[in-house]
Amino acid sequence: MVEIQNVNSLGIPKDAFLSHVRRSLGRTEGLAPTPPYHRLAENLAVLEGQATEIRQRLEEKSGEVLDRFADTARLRSWNVFRTTSAEDAVGYVVELARNLSVTQAARSEQPVFARLPLDSALQAEGIECVTVAQDEASARDRVRSGIIESGLGITGADYAVAETGSVVVLPRKGLSRLVSLVPPVHLAMVRTEDLVESLDDVFLLRRLEYYRNGEEMGSYLNFITGPSRTADIEMKLVVGVHGPKEVHLVLLG
Amino acid sequence: MADVKTRDFIAASGAAMEDVNLRRALRQVGGGFNEARLDAIEEVSWEAWEEWREEARRIKIHTLDHLDHYLEMLYEQVTKAGGQVHFARDAEQANAIVSEIAQSRGVKIATKSKSMVSEELDLNRTLEAIGVDVYETDLGEYIIQLAEETPSHLVAPALHKTKEQVSELFHEKLGVPLTDDIEEMARVARETLRSKFLSADLGISGANFLVAETGSLVIITNEGNGRLCTSAPRIHIGITGMEKVIPSLQDLSIFLRLLPRSATGQRLTSYVSMVTGPRRSEDEDGPEEFHLVLVDNGRSRLLADPDLREALYCIRCGACLNICPVYGKIGGHAYGWVYPGPIGAIVSPTLVGLKEAKDLPHASSLCGACREVCPIKINIPRMLLHLRHRLAESPSDTENSSTLTERQAARGYTWLMSNPAALSAAGSVAKLVQKPFSSEGKIDKRVSLPLVSRWTAARDMPTLAGRSFRQIWADELESES
Amino acid sequence: MTQPAEVHTSLFVTCIVDQLYPQVGVSVVNVLRRHGVKLDFPSDQTCCGQPLFNSGYTQLARQLGKRVIDSFSLSDYVVVPSGSCAAMLKVFYRELFSGDPDYGEKAEQLAGKVFEFSEFLVKVLGIEDAGACFPATATYHSSCHLLREMEVRQEPLLLLEKVEGLELRPLPQAETCCGFGGTFSVKYPHISEGMMEDKIANVLATGADTLISCDMSCLMHIGGGMSRQGQPVRVRHIAEILEGQEETGGAGNG
Numbered sequence: 001m002v003e004i005q006n007v008n009s010l011g012i013p014k015d016a017f018l019s020h021v022r023r024s025l026g027r028t029e030g031l032a033p034t035p036p037y038h039r040l041a042e043n044l045a046v047l048e049g050q051a052t053e054i055r056q057r058l059e060e061k062s063g064e065v066l067d068r069f070a071d072t073a074r075l076r077s078w079n080v081f082r083t084t085s086a087e088d089a090v091g092y093v094v095e096l097a098r099n100l101s102v103t104q105a106a107r108s109e110q111p112v113f114a115r116l117p118l119d120s121a122l123q124a125e126g127i128e129c130v131t132v133a134q135d136e137a138s139a140r141d142r143v144r145s146g147i148i149e150s151g152l153g154i155t156g157a158d159y160a161v162a163e164t165g166s167v168v169v170l171p172r173k174g175l176s177r178l179v180s181l182v183p184p185v186h187l188a189m190v191r192t193e194d195l196v197e198s199l200d201d202v203f204l205l206r207r208l209e210y211y212r213n214g215e216e217m218g219s220y221l222n223f224i225t226g227p228s229r230t231a232d233i234e235m236k237l238v239v240g241v242h243g244p245k246e247v248h249l250v251l252l253g
Numbered sequence: 254m255a256d257v258k259t260r261d262f263i264a265a266s267g268a269a270m271e272d273v274n275l276r277r278a279l280r281q282v283g284g285g286f287n288e289a290r291l292d293a294i295e296e297v298s299w300e301a302w303e304e305w306r307e308e309a310r311r312i313k314i315h316t317l318d319h320l321d322h323y324l325e326m327l328y329e330q331v332t333k334a335g336g337q338v339h340f341a342r343d344a345e346q347a348n349a350i351v352s353e354i355a356q357s358r359g360v361k362i363a364t365k366s367k368s369m370v371s372e373e374l375d376l377n378r379t380l381e382a383i384g385v386d387v388y389e390t391d392l393g394e395y396i397i398q399l400a401e402e403t404p405s406h407l408v409a410p411a412l413h414k415t416k417e418q419v420s421e422l423f424h425e426k427l428g429v430p431l432t433d434d435i436e437e438m439a440r441v442a443r444e445t446l447r448s449k450f451l452s453a454d455l456g457i458s459g460a461n462f463l464v465a466e467t468g469s470l471v472i473i474t475n476e477g478n479g480r481l482c483t484s485a486p487r488i489h490i491g492i493t494g495m496e497k498v499i500p501s502l503q504d505l506s507i508f509l510r511l512l513p514r515s516a517t518g519q520r521l522t523s524y525v526s527m528v529t530g531p532r533r534s535e536d537e538d539g540p541e542e543f544h545l546v547l548v549d550n551g552r553s554r555l556l557a558d559p560d561l562r563e564a565l566y567c568i569r570c571g572a573c574l575n576i577c578p579v580y581g582k583i584g585g586h587a588y589g590w591v592y593p594g595p596i597g598a599i600v601s602p603t604l605v606g607l608k609e610a611k612d613l614p615h616a617s618s619l620c621g622a623c624r625e626v627c628p629i630k631i632n633i634p635r636m637l638l639h640l641r642h643r644l645a646e647s648p649s650d651t652e653n654s655s656t657l658t659e660r661q662a663a664r665g666y667t668w669l670m671s672n673p674a675a676l677s678a679a680g681s682v683a684k685l686v687q688k689p690f691s692s693e694g695k696i697d698k699r700v701s702l703p704l705v706s707r708w709t710a711a712r713d714m715p716t717l718a719g720r721s722f723r724q725i726w727a728d729e730l731e732s733e734s
Numbered sequence: 735m736t737q738p739a740e741v742h743t744s745l746f747v748t749c750i751v752d753q754l755y756p757q758v759g760v761s762v763v764n765v766l767r768r769h770g771v772k773l774d775f776p777s778d779q780t781c782c783g784q785p786l787f788n789s790g791y792t793q794l795a796r797q798l799g800k801r802v803i804d805s806f807s808l809s810d811y812v813v814v815p816s817g818s819c820a821a822m823l824k825v826f827y828r829e830l831f832s833g834d835p836d837y838g839e840k841a842e843q844l845a846g847k848v849f850e851f852s853e854f855l856v857k858v859l860g861i862e863d864a865g866a867c868f869p870a871t872a873t874y875h876s877s878c879h880l881l882r883e884m885e886v887r888q889e890p891l892l893l894l895e896k897v898e899g900l901e902l903r904p905l906p907q908a909e910t911c912c913g914f915g916g917t918f919s920v921k922y923p924h925i926s927e928g929m930m931e932d933k934i935a936n937v938l939a940t941g942a943d944t945l946i947s948c949d950m951s952c953l954m955h956i957g958g959g960m961s962r963q964g965q966p967v968r969v970r971h972i973a974e975i976l977e978g979q980e981e982t983g984g985a986g987n988g
Contacts, residue, residue, distance in 0.1 A: 011340045011341045011346045011349070012340050012346065017342065018321045018325060019321075021553060021556065022321045023557075024553040024554075025318070025320065025556060025557070026557070027321075030322060031319070032319075033318075039466075039500065039501035040500055040501055076520070148451070164520055165520075165521075171533070171536045171539070174537065177480060178484070178485070181480055198506070199506035199509055199510065203505055207467075207502045210467055215467075217334065217467045217468070217469060217530075218529065219532050219536055220526065220528050220539065221526075221529075222525070222527070223525035225525075228476050228523055228524075229476065229523055231409070231475075231517070232393035232409060232412075233393075233414070233419055233439070234281065235286075235412070238436050238439040240439075241392055241442070241476040241477065242443060242447070242450070242478045243480070243523070243524070244477075
């Protein structure tokens with residue numbers, strides 16, 4: 001392990017940098033905005049009130065939001081499969097794995113999988129399922145190479161956003177970002193309770209969690225919206241550059 | 254800092270117009286990106302679009318007016334999340350910070366996600382000089398890195414290259430067979446870079462937005478390279494201009510709606526990745542260290558000028574390039590520095606020195622299309638006029654580039670136009686003078702007169718009318734009223 | 735309709751019309767008078783200062799701007815047969831004189847009185863059918879300043895659609911700049927000509943025999959290019975079209 005040094009001696013000190021910014025703004029001292037920025041002036045109670053409204057709204061029109069999510073997701077090139085049956089959901093994954101002729105799949109540990117007999121169903125097809133949750137750091141490299149060798153990555157979703165057809169993943173025990181990114185095919189399992197209407201909903205709910213958790217944001221928040229793509233050569237669309245070329249959504253509920 | 258070639262604008266733009274491949278590429282951009290943008294706006298309605306633009310502009314105005322406050326907040330939050338913030342006054346300091354981090358931690362391989370600021374700093378050259386292997390991982394950036402070129406567009410850096418050129422480049426540099434299949438080229442890049450991602454010690458990214466409230470860095474990509482750069486290596490350095498900060502997490506929605514639609518007509522890019530500090534102990538993956546390098550490098554000059562401050566509202570979507578008829582003719586490289594197109598014609602002169610880039614503010618017909626498409630409603634034509642004013646009339650020698658001849662011509666014109674009698678007299682003289690040079694109401698194209706010949710090279714020029722309107726009015730029309 | 739006698743409508747004819755295309759000014763006068771406008775022409779008017787303003791000579795542009803503001807201080811309306819010069823008077827003067835203790839207010843007053851010619855017909859006089867006849871197959875080029883500074887998009891088309899005998903064809907990429915840009919056209923002729931060539935190709939693609947615009951400067955540029963290329967397309971200011979009558983229009987069925 002390389003010793004971590006303090007590199008703040010390079011560059012210029014924060015105070016010097018900020019005072020230059022201030023001078024450029026025509027001021028000599030720091031001034032907080034008056035009145036303060038409206039969003040940053042909101043307290044926890046305000047955010048909780050708004051979150052309650054969001055949840056009520058979602059409850060009232062969950063069917064509509066689910067439809068909208070499915071429609072938008074299809075437009076963003078997700079292959080969408082809707083079912084209310086856990087069995088059918090597992091069946092879809094197994095069939096996908098079979099059609100892809102994969103011998104190994106990688107899966108994150110997320111609540112959605114607790115009640116799905118997915119691993120055993122895949123094993124019955126001779127497909128090994130690598131799961132991420134490992135208690136020892138030494139196992140991490142093994143898991144990483146396991147993900148890299150997998151033909152299919154399976155994740156849940158912390159949010160599914162109807163406005164954009166996106167799946168949002170947050171850090172948690174048992175979830176590696178590589179599962180949704182490195183294998184050539186990604187499948188996300190989404191439950192009705194994961195749905196939100198808009199980007200506004202996601203950021204409000206995350207903001208609320210941030211303040212509830214003592215201003216801890218978590219190390220990442222990723223939106224995944226369809227397959228990896230590029231149009232960098234002659235503006236021709238190519239899918240599957242560094243991430244998956246094929247993406248599936250199973251909507252359960 | 255990246256090489257500055259802004260003085261060569263006239264020659265470079267002329268050469269660009271002769272480049273057949275470039276012309277073909279530019280025609281695709283003009284149509285493709287802009288039509289997709291219009292479709293994406295119509296989907297949400299123009300009314301909603303206008304509201305979003307207003308809202309985004311309000312946020313940017315507020316943030317830049319209190320930039321010190323939000324940078325302080327950002328610093329505190331990044332630090333609290335376990336990251337380190339470094340401040341760089343100029344390119345040299347920014348490069349030194351990154352070099353120091355790389356050297357002190359024994360970095361051998363670095364992967365990079367697209368960052369215009371790193372282009373501005375010429376960071377790759379700095380890192381290579383200390384023995385770090387640097388790999389650009391955005392496909393377009395990877396192509397131009399192999400070709401040892403610079404980006405020609407803010408979001409499509411290799412837009413100037415044809416697939417044949419890319420194929421030849423891959424053949425020469427990577428030893429793969431020639432192909433005309435673009436998917437195959439993308440596959441080659443994926444395979445070559447995959448091993449680099451997984452063996453890199455350092456991932457470098459830019460930032461599309463920085464959230465002061467939470468200390469988060471947000472990047473927007475389509476390929477997935479940004480996610481890999483920021484999660485696979487043990488160190489992540491985010492390097493970006495100080496103007497990228499926005500106050501609240503909730504402000505992100507509006508910008509995430511505006512940026513992809515304006516850039517490529519997408520409703521959202523494939524990936525939006527938000528990073529807050531390094532990996533926490535309970536996380537399964539992620540870097541052990543997170544550094545944020547905030548760069549001024551001339552931005553405070555834009556901040557200090559009330560007429561130019563709004564250039565810092567730019568979110569680098571490239572919509573103004575895609576709509577600009579001048580960019581559409583000459584492409585990005587002719588602009589001579591990192592930032593091309595209408596917004597580049599403001600940012601580059603301010604960052605490299607106005608006199609050094611005196612041709613850029615004039616490289617516009619002031620048609621206003623850029624302002625019309627800008628998601629932040631940045632008034633680019635007004636800023637170009639402001640820079641022209643400084644070039645023409647600034648009392649400062651470091652800005653004023655007008656020659657004595659130009660100033661005399663401008664004063665002479667003003668005098669003439671302030672004296673209608675003199676103007677009439679001049680008109681009579683001009684009509685006599687033009688006679689031997691004209692036929693059938695046109696100036697003879699073979700006549701070589703200063704300025705006139707610049708017009709008549711490709712266009713006929715009408716002669717002065719026998720009687721001016723004011724004469725006709727006095728002779729005939731006035732009495733009828 | 736006839737305007738009340740006490741309404742003073744003044745013509746700001748623009749340099750290019752005054753010196754190069756006086757017939758356009760005559761057409762403007764004829765059309766406006768036919769619709770009952772009592773028109774005057776302040777004879778000390780010269781240039782609005784836009785070439786100076788666009789070249790960065792703000793202080794000199796102010797000198798000319800003050801003359802224009804003074805010349806038209808008594809007018810109720812100022813009609814300008816050019817989107818570009820109208821924008822100078824209406825939009826850019828306000829910026830040039832913003833904060834000026836004397837001319838700031840005067841520039842604001844002028845701004846409220848300035849109308850581009852087609853805009854004046856539609857918005858002030860309430861005319862969409864100017865009663866004109868002009869047998870031609872035409873396409874319309876909108877100048878950038880008319881579109882984006884004056885925000886006049888529909889008015890010229892409303893007027894042209896009502897002209898008898900005129901077949902109007904849509905111009906592809908109608909809102910793309912033709913490349914004139916005033917001093918831009920001589921500062922960077924190569925880029926300006928490249929833009930012009932695209933515009934000409936779009937004009938030719940319509941198959942029109944007449945190109946109409948509200949700005950003679952664009953038409954001098956595009957028309958000069960078409961003339962040099964030997965293209966059989968004539969250019970006309972919208973006032974020349976709206977002036978057309980059956981007996982003078984040449985064709986017609988009566």
